[in-house]
Amino acid sequence: MVWHDVGKISLDEVPDPAVRGPEDAVVRITASAICGTDLHFVRGTMPGMEPGTVLGHEAVGIVEETGPNVRNFVPGDRVVIPSTIGCGRCSYCRAGYYAQCDVANPNGPSAGTSFYGGPRSTGPFDGLQAEYARVPYAHTNLVAIPPGVTDEQALMVSDILPTAWFGARLAEVGTGDTVAVLGAGPVGQLAVLSARIQGAGRVFVVDGHADRLETARLQNAETVDFNAEDPVEAVRDFTGGIGADRVIDAVGVDAESPASGPAAEAITREDRREFEREQAQAAPRTGQDGAQWRPGDAPGEALRWAVDMVAKAGTIGIVGVYPPHYTSFPLGLAMNRNLTVKAGNCNHRRYVPGLLSRIAKGGADPTTILTQQARLPGVIEAYEAFDRREPGWTKVALEVSG
Secondary structure (H helix, E strand, O other): OEEEEOOEEEOOOOOOOOOOOOOOEEEEEEEEEEOHHHHHHHHOOOOOOOOOEEOOOOEEEEEEEEOOOOOOOOOOOEEEEOOEOOOOOOHHHHOOOHHHOOOOOOOOHHHOOOEEOOOHHHOOEOOOOOOEEEEOOHHHHOEEOOOOOOHHHHHHHHOHHHHHHHHHHHOOOOOOOEEEEEOOOHHHHHHHHHHHHOOOOEEEEEEOOHHHHHHHHOOOOEEEEOOOOOHHHHHHHHOOOOOEEEEEEOOOOOOOOOOOHHHHHOOOHHHHHHHHHHHHHHOOOOOOEOOEOOOOOOOOHHHHHHHHHEEEEEEEEEOOOOOOOOOOOOHHHHHHOOOEEEEOOOOHHHHHHHHHHHHHOOOOOHHHHOOEEEEHHHHHHHHHHHHOOOOOOOOEEEEOOO
């Protein structure tokens, strides 16, 4: 799956990847997935893509070939590929901050996170929505799949389950906490699971799509439809006026404004102008074609709700994606309420082994949120349906090869 321009993607024949260095591996991809982050690149809310970049940062597969310095994997091994890339030997990787590796990003130590299928600032590295992929620093960036864990389960551990787990860690979820999750997409759904495992007493989920709210309810989350009620007031009312102890933003820059209800009625002309300014900053150029590839019309809405919804002295964990040039945040209000705000790209490699082990022991099953499977030849149609947030398109797995 190749990115050509904002709003322009296609399924192309490209040269097979090869081992380029002694720490590389080539993996035959058996399953990949479409992530909301991929949609940012197509919509234009994450600029800086290089034409010709293969998309995708979630995959499982079979090792085909390794460089001479990869001594912990051999051809035939079944593996999951964590989304972010670390070298495994720098001080950041050794401390568990793989997303801030000093070595992996070709743009230099200060460039930030490297991941597959991203903008030029992240490498770029060709992505994983393909039949084969090159994995750099394979001794670190491959994780063996334990016996009894299916491809579908392992695929959820490539990105979205670790990201959700990381979001709950950023929010400092602990025993008995009341947690509000903003966004009932794939990461939001698994943030509910992660918060429960990490000790939450109550979990609220805020979204505007009935099918996604129903999926969250099946996890016993308390659901809030922002098109029917004011989410901030609802969470406050259900918590005796205090608010949630912890809030997880699993939405990001493509947030949508309420279409109806009291939250929609409360949006002022000044709010609309601010949303328009934020949109222009987040996506200077979009690929919108009618209802397709439409950026969210309220980029800062989730951040505002998070700051208003959390209890005084509470904690917010932000794992929804915001581009580096995005600057809008209600800092004054957060400071006045003594809030702790943490954000970042997930250090996937830190969490993947433990989460795989938990799944193998029957302690979690992330595939409950997997709603669609598509063959690679049908990937364009899958992208389009996922982008439109059609009912039943919460998480899409791509079958690549057997």
